[in-house]
Amino acid sequence: MSTVRPLDATQTQPDNGDKEALSGIFWGGMIIGLLVLQIAMSVGAAIFAVNSGSNDVVPDYYQKAIHFDQLKTSESVTVTQES
Known part of the structure; x- marks a missing residue:
């Protein structure tokens, strides 16, 4: 007698339903996460640009x-004369 058992067809096929669902959630979350990161960085950059004070009007x-050259020359002369 042979000791070989016949294979069941359901045991040879792996169940990919769970893997596909997890993969879909992972990549969908990755895309949404990157979009949210882009929006947050844009809002942060806009807030920083408005509040930095680098775009103030100089009278x-x-x-x-x-x-400018005369101003720098007078400042350097004044500093050297005071010390």
Whole structure:
């Protein structure tokens, strides 16, 4: 007599339903997570740009730019004379 058992067809096929569901949840969550991260970074950058103070208006900017060399020379002379 032979001791070989016949294989059951249901045992040879792995159950991929759970893996497919988990994979769908993982990749769907990854896409949604990246979109949420992009929105959060954009809002953070906008808040930082508005509150940083780097875009403040400087009064008489053009006149200061024209006389920049004179201003720096007078500041350096004043500093050296005081010390």
